[in-house]
Amino acid sequence: MSVYKMLDGNAAAVEAIKMAKVKVVSAYPITPQTTIAEKLSEICANGELNAEYIRVESEHSAMSCVIGAQLTGVRAATASASVGIALMHEVLNVASGCRVPIVMPVVNRSLASPWSLWCDHQDTMAERDSGWIQMYCENVQDVFDTMIMAYRIAESPRVLTPVMVCLDGFFLSHSMQKILVPEQGEIDKFIGEYKPQNLVLDPTDPVIIDDLTGSNENTEMMYQQAVGFKNAIPEMEKVFSEFENEFGRKKSLIEGYNTNDADAVIVCLGSMSGTAKYVSDLMREQGIKVGVIKVVAFRPFPYKALREVIGNITKVAVLDRTAGLGGEGTPLWIEIKAALTDKNLLIKNYIAGLAGRDINIETIKSVYTDILAGQSSDSPVWIDCDVEHAGLIREVSINDRH
Amino acid sequence: MKKLKFYGVGGQGIVTAGKIFSIAVSLYEKKYAITIPAYGHERRGAPVYTDVVMDDKPILVNCFVANPDIVVVFDHTIDQKNIDVGKGINDQTILIINTSSSETAKRYKENYGFGDVYYTDATRISMDVIGITIPNATMLGALARTGIMSIESVNKAIIEFFGKKAGEINAKAADISFSQTKKI
Numbered sequence: 001m002s003v004y005k006m007l008d009g010n011a012a013a014v015e016a017i018k019m020a021k022v023k024v025v026s027a028y029p030i031t032p033q034t035t036i037a038e039k040l041s042e043i044c045a046n047g048e049l050n051a052e053y054i055r056v057e058s059e060h061s062a063m064s065c066v067i068g069a070q071l072t073g074v075r076a077a078t079a080s081a082s083v084g085i086a087l088m089h090e091v092l093n094v095a096s097g098c099r100v101p102i103v104m105p106v107v108n109r110s111l112a113s114p115w116s117l118w119c120d121h122q123d124t125m126a127e128r129d130s131g132w133i134q135m136y137c138e139n140v141q142d143v144f145d146t147m148i149m150a151y152r153i154a155e156s157p158r159v160l161t162p163v164m165v166c167l168d169g170f171f172l173s174h175s176m177q178k179i180l181v182p183e184q185g186e187i188d189k190f191i192g193e194y195k196p197q198n199l200v201l202d203p204t205d206p207v208i209i210d211d212l213t214g215s216n217e218n219t220e221m222m223y224q225q226a227v228g229f230k231n232a233i234p235e236m237e238k239v240f241s242e243f244e245n246e247f248g249r250k251k252s253l254i255e256g257y258n259t260n261d262a263d264a265v266i267v268c269l270g271s272m273s274g275t276a277k278y279v280s281d282l283m284r285e286q287g288i289k290v291g292v293i294k295v296v297a298f299r300p301f302p303y304k305a306l307r308e309v310i311g312n313i314t315k316v317a318v319l320d321r322t323a324g325l326g327g328e329g330t331p332l333w334i335e336i337k338a339a340l341t342d343k344n345l346l347i348k349n350y351i352a353g354l355a356g357r358d359i360n361i362e363t364i365k366s367v368y369t370d371i372l373a374g375q376s377s378d379s380p381v382w383i384d385c386d387v388e389h390a391g392l393i394r395e396v397s398i399n400d401r402h
Numbered sequence: 403m404k405k406l407k408f409y410g411v412g413g414q415g416i417v418t419a420g421k422i423f424s425i426a427v428s429l430y431e432k433k434y435a436i437t438i439p440a441y442g443h444e445r446r447g448a449p450v451y452t453d454v455v456m457d458d459k460p461i462l463v464n465c466f467v468a469n470p471d472i473v474v475v476f477d478h479t480i481d482q483k484n485i486d487v488g489k490g491i492n493d494q495t496i497l498i499i500n501t502s503s504s505e506t507a508k509r510y511k512e513n514y515g516f517g518d519v520y521y522t523d524a525t526r527i528s529m530d531v532i533g534i535t536i537p538n539a540t541m542l543g544a545l546a547r548t549g550i551m552s553i554e555s556v557n558k559a560i561i562e563f564f565g566k567k568a569g570e571i572n573a574k575a576a577d578i579s580f581s582q583t584k585k586i
Contacts, residue, residue: 176436
């Protein structure tokens with residue numbers, strides 16, 4: 001029997017980690033993830049969670065500790081954000097390459113520079129090829145549910161791939177919401193005991209793993225990872241369906257909202273999808289037929305599910321919270337464009353919400369209004385941006401430097 | 403749906419007040435609320451704000467409040483700190499302000515064009531009852547006078563948040579503030 005709790009996104013992530021009974025925690029604090037690291041250390045200290053907390057000097061070490069710990073045959077936890085994830089970059093690929101099914105909440109925050117504390121998706125987009133599954137959350141209930149399901153997905157013997165559960169900094173990490181939390185027994189039943197696959201390290205009998213691997217073997221091993229991603233799609237669908245049967249909340253790889261008979265949709269990730277749904281309801285009250293496509297899984301990218309949800313929609317606005325500098329479009333737009341390449345649709349790219357800039361009701365309305373007008377664009381549209389003053393260069397003489 | 407904006411200065415417990423409000427309506431009135439906190443380079447004494455949205459059904463929207471139905475001002479000097487607490491309001495927007503002075507309350511009503519205005523001397527009540535100048539519980543007591551939630555729910559939420567000992571004294575302060583709140 002689930003009970004209502006008032007939790008913010010970070011507390012919901014900690015609740016899920018606690019209920020997954022991890023045995024080792026190693027996390028380095030970074031805004032806006034800090035309360036995850038704090039709360040985990042608190043519950044390790046007071047015995048609420050029977051786990052060892054390894055203090056480290058960086059995110060690089062945190063991920064290294066978690067990989068080593070999990071390879072001894074237990075669940076291990078860490079969490080990070082922004083430049084913390086960037087510092088983990090090298091070891092993220094070790095985790096995925098060694099098939100260590102770690103589940104990690106990532107609290108989305110802009111990368112430097114300009115220096116920022118606030119939400120966008122640059123940090124996880126920069127890791128989209130690191131061999132981790134990525135799922136993006138809409139609200140705090142979603143953070144908890146996705147974390148729980150992520151353990152099942154990551155640890156499935158046919159997947160064995162680590163998962164990033166991405167939650168928007170502040171908009172989710174620090175937003176207190178009412179969520180349903182199941183009993184420990186129900187979670188135990190759903191995710192079960194950790195069963196290590198293939199490789200298990202014994203600290204009393206040390207061996208070297210992940211040694212230099214030849215070119216031929218490398219390709220074979222990378223292909224196995226690709227198979228893991230391919231298997232992840234049906235595995236996720238299976239886990240989502242079991243979760244719905246058990247707890248009554250529906251989840252899908254790609255969620256369509258108001259998409260039947262829609263003239264236009266916004267495709268997006270994360271907390272902005274809630275605001276987009278709200279605005280699409282408002283606009284439908286005025287007879288404007290618009291909808292939302294929320295992309296839950298970004299890696300693996302569920303292109304078949306996307307094609308099903310798109311149906312007969314002809315105008316597609318892809319709203320991304322990352323700049324995709326130098327690309328023809330942003331990362332989400334590139335995926336959508338590739339998935340729908342044989343369809344003659346208007347697929348237009350919009351950039352908003354960088355470094356916490358609000359994606360509000362007006363932002364969403366302006367995207368719908370623009371996409372409904374049906375004009376294409378060669379490059380992404382920067383919402384609310386002062387494009388008039390872009391690219392201005394001021395020459396600075398030595399004498400100015402006082 | 404009701405949209406609220408809390409304005410104050412760092413150290414007054416604005417973010418905590420938003421959370422306690424959310425607990426009160428979500429757990430004790432069977433509604434839904436989400437807090438949308440604006441974190442930044444906070445320091446004690448600098449202007450801060452936090453937003454809360456409540457509804458009878460689960461809330462989809464997750465962005466800052468642009469057009470508040472209720473504005474709660476924790477520090478009446480905020481209008482001298484380059485903060486526009488009248489931003490996005492209309493003549494129906496309710497103001498709750500922390501001041502002992504009906505003149506100050508009237509100044510805000512006239513300068514910004516608020517609808518109903520409620521005022522209470524929240525900082526003094528906090529000082530008298532709790533012994534600290536943090537007016538978050540007392541401002542929530544005043545907010546309950548608008549009828550948006552019951553004072554009983556506020557008090558339960560305060561005890562839930564602060565624990566029994568600190569909660570009960572804060573709840574007492576909220577009760578006193580509730581009864582001393584005046585409307586103009």
